[in-house]
Amino acid sequence: MSHIRKTAIRRALVITVAGTMLGGCVTQRIENARVNSTGLAKGEGVVILAKSYHLGNDTEAKFVACVGNSVGKGSQGLRVIPNDEFVDALFPWFEPRTAPAETKNLPKLMSRPGVAETIKEKGVRYVIWLDGDTNKVAGGGSMSCAAGPGGGGCFGFAWWQKDSNYVASIWDLNGLENAGTVTADVSGTSFMPAIVLPIPLIARTQSKACNALAKQLKSFIVADDKA
């Protein structure tokens, strides 16, 4: 491969990586609504679950995992019980069909054999239910690519807008009550201009929503402890 071609490929890679790192435009709004006071005692933790798909929810498993990882990390990191471990230990009471939809169902759930004991043993103080998803809401432009034995390339411009709207409902298993909600609405437009090589300027709305929601959740749950 010639020196000129190597240099061209290197430049293209640098432009692509830089473009990816720059990203598209993102706007976000994070809000919380407190209903009851919160706090965590030593040994207590949280479990993060997606609301049931039987209720029409489509929260992505990777988003649930992302929030779980982010809530557990950092200086204010909380103890996060893996959701699979929690759901399996309490089988069948947190399956999509049987999981409580409202806090008023909690007393009945806790009265079932072994449920309260297992929750106490696992050290779960709060259940955080995630609801919402990421959708492509608009898009446009055009791009055409062609490839042949001598090489290939693309030309054009494409854009698309994604909205990530999530709600986290925090249930206190000590008081069997709703502690409040945290919402994250992130909207972003991605662009991809292409002159020979496409340069993606991606707006990572889901990742932004995950980090912002996790940060707010940590602050929401331990806020009363600090006060």
Next chain:
Amino acid sequence: MSMRAQKPSFLEATDLVFCWSISAVAATAILLLAGCAGSNVQLRNPTIPEPLIDQLPLKVAARYPEAFDHFVHEEKVIGKEKWSIDLGESNKLLFTHLFGSMFTDFSVIDTSTDARDLDIDALIEPSIDAFEFSVPKQSQTDEFAVWIRYRIKIFDKEGVQIANWPIAAYGKSLSGTFGGDAALQRAAVLAMRDAAALIILQMDKSSGISKLSNARLQQQQDMAQPSADPDNLQSTATEEQHDESH
């Protein structure tokens, strides 16, 4: 270094063109195959956790149909992709684990055994009425979904059918999270767990199986009552007195 040394020779240039062509053909072939081939997914030993429930005090036996030994379902998607899922003995494992957790005494019998010869309260015969799945191409989403319709027939110890209960279970999984095959496997396991949850939640309400337990208790009490009859007590006492006189 001279300019001539930097330029590729004719042989190198030919090789380069040849490599590009082969790569392009290979990539196209892979894309075409990936678009048409579908997949053959196998499910072995699905994870059904130990349920947190109180066992029903019943002696129950289950008899499984042949389909539970090796269940395979195939679907053609829009006449191109052929997807198949092989559940193997997963259904048998699911029901054995589930009923073993639900009843104090549980056993599996084969098709040649007459349940009326056994000392049991109930015989359960689960079967599959229908199995369906959808892949992202069909639903125009990122989801794999599985529907299983089981049927549970319950017979009392006399062989009289007391319940014929259809159960519709559903599971779905996103392809982006687990990848195609794993997502379909996950959706099938979720559907099985959904069936298990539904059976635990509604078994008694839908079949009234716990009445068989009450019937057994009543029968035991009835059998115990004659021994508490005053005449019997009298005879026992007489015998005891007789024994003591010796």
